[in-house]
Amino acid sequence: MIVLHARPSPGFREAVDRIFGAGVVTHVDEAASLDEVAEEITALLHVLTPVTGDFIASAPKLKLIQKLGVGVNTIALDAAREHGVAVCNMPGTNSQAVAEMALSLMMAVLRRTCFFDARTRLGEGWTADPSELDSVGEVAGRTVGLVGFGNSAQRLAPVLEALGAKVVYTARSPRDVAYEFMPLDRLLATSDIVSLHIPLTDDTRGSIDPFAMKKGAILVNTARGELVDEARLIEALTTGYLLGAGLDVFGEEPLPRGNPLLSLPNAVLAPHIAWLTPETLVRSLSVAHENCRRLAAGEALLHQVV
The missing domain is CATH 3.40.50.720 (NAD(P)-binding Rossmann-like Domain)
Incomplete structure (x- = not known):
């Protein structure tokens, strides 16, 4: 059977x-x-x-x-x-689907798609404080750090480069590719956008500390929620240390009602469907x-x- x-x-x-x-x-x-x-x-x-x-x-x-x-x-x-x-x-x-979802989350956070979508549906599309537009941006000119360089990251990298981003990556060892290899700590500290593409293992669990990232950066996670210290991520988003996050995966799935992430306007969320x-x-x-x-x-x- x-x-x-x-x-x-x-x-x-x-x-x-x-x-x-x-x-x-x-x-x-x-x-x-x-x-x-x-x-x-x-x-x-x-x-x-x-x-x-x-x-x-x-x-x-x-x-x-x-x-x-x-x-x-x-x-x-x-x-x-x-x-x-x-x-x-x-x-x-699932590499194509995950790469496309990671890109869509980056875009949604950068352009504050969910924030403006909600206001537009309420008939308040042009009533937001003008300062809200100061926190939108483009992929072009930003450094995007790919944590892991497997199939999905390899599909994503040339698209980001074509859009004008500088692509850097970290992996267990350097690859023969056109992108700059960095150790994880340096990648986190220098990237404007960090996108996770590694498996969850004993070594990688909790390995991404949001406060080790560059201030004002964006975290995108289509890999596994437990890679990130979720409590510190919530703190980083709440205090404005991070500009935003695009998350398809969480420490507890499905994400329960009452989780603080649900109330954060700078978090774009999906229910682990990047691959689907x-x-x-x-x-x-x-x-x-x-x-x-x-x-x-x-x-x-x-x-x-x-």
Whole structure:
């Protein structure tokens, strides 16, 4: 049994049936438990709902956890290893969507899109204090620091450069590219916009301190919320130390009502959907289908992490 644990849109369901065959994949809502299918599941198509060690131990036929995306921090990898369950991801399938979302968040913060949209809908488009326009700006002429230089950052860099930005980056080691490499601390201190493109690991958790960034800078996060000290981010946005932030990911998801970020006019927020486009889903399901075929045929799996 192949199970998709998600809340798929009609288009997503249609793509699943088209790629896997009608009725081949069992759908379980992301808010529901997998306990009812634990005895029979052989392959799990995983999106965001955590895959726990207890579930893995309760699923005797489970052979594959296929992440529809890149980050595997929501999967109990040690338990998968212990029970002989392969874990695979799919680097590159969502890179275009994530790069475009990062760019759109930069633009939305720089041009204060949400602020002016709300006023315009209230019929107050030209009534804001003129000083509000002093905090808008352009990408051109700014230094954009990319933290991580994987697939999404590589797609984003030439677009930013074409718009007139200076692009710098940090990674585990310098790359043979036309952009300047910087250590993280220097990148944070000198960049006007910082965009995160690294996985969440023990080493990267909490590694981005907003107060280590340049005063008046913008933070964009389409990677993982736990990369950033959220309490210090809220403080940096509230006090005006940072000009703004564009956030698609958070320490707690979904972002709960009452979180201070929700009331900040200089924060543009999205519910972890940077990766989620119909185009990405088709690419992702095609990789997942191929790995399910390989699993059944006893062949080597694509992008195996565990």
